[in-house]
């Protein structure tokens with residue numbers, strides 16, 4: 001990680017400023033923005049909101065970050081999203097606006113079922129950028145735990161997939177978030193933006209290419225496999241819609257074709273279309289790379305609730321209430337760590353009331369490690 005910097009502040013403020021720059025120009029055409037480009041914070045335009053107002057992207061990012069203070073667990077995160085959506089918490093001026101349908105439908109569903117693992121939209125049409133735009137805190141969280149050897153790469157991907165799926169459960173959306181995660185990690189390590197994007201994506205593709213079931217979906221991201229070529233694509237070949245593949249491509253293209261924070265986010269806004277979200281996605285990475293100090297002070301000066309948001313940008317793993325409880329019982333960790341398997345079975349035993357299951361779990365607990373593995377493989381086969 002880059003020395004002496006607070007990656008939470010760098011990334012999240014970078015995202016929020018990009019979001020706020022894009023809000024007034026949302027849905028504007030590229031032709032229009034070529035004539036009259038956005039080059040500063042402004043108010044009104046698409047939404048009736050004053051200068052410096054950020055939108056759902058920052059609200060959900062803040063909510064996700066806040067949930068991580070208790071540790072990662074999908075229900076904690078979904079609860080925070082509901083506090084935003086149904087009660088207006090984490091909003092710039094108390095009003096919820098600019099959210100997507102998949103997010104709305106998922107949170108309405110979660111409110112009635114309370115099941116965060118089965119409320120996200122699974123259909124192919126629900127592949128908007130609504131999860132990608134708010135995944136940054138989860139990426140930083142996993143990066144930080146991997147650095148401290150509390151998490152393996154596979155676990156990080158499980159977490160990124162699961163957190164994405166709270167609202168966007170289609171594999172395409174999950175892959176977008178995970179590719180973004182790999183880029184985040186590389187951006188935090190590398191000194192050159194182009195190398196970082198190329199290395200991050202290379203690692204991501206290498207990771208996912210090992211799973212044949214992902215091959216078909218991964219084809220949607222094929223243009224990102226050759227970064228030299230992709231970076232040189234002309235403007236006209238970059239689409240800036242809210243479709244998750246377009247948004248990820250557009251954000252990365254902006255980072256590859258600029259060399260400072262301000263230009264990265266302005267380039268993203270001036271592509272037109274889903275301006276706030278593409279600038280938020282690009283802005284998060286640009287903030288991580290160039291640092292908080294590179295964000296123009298005059299933009300931060302008008303950003304809604306700037307001081308509160310900045311104060312919230314702290315490492316959630318250092319929070320007093322932080323716990324690893326949920327992570328410790330995630331399926332892949334169970335397969336790798338037999339102590340954890342034992343703990344998991346004991347936890348199940350405490351909760352499980354069915355006598356046959358109790359007998360089976362007790363039997364398992366008496367067996368050696370090899371049997372645990374067999375048992376879990378048996379479960380996986382089912």
Ligand SMILES: [Mg+2]
Pocket residue numbers: 055056057098276277
């Ligand atoms: Mg928005």
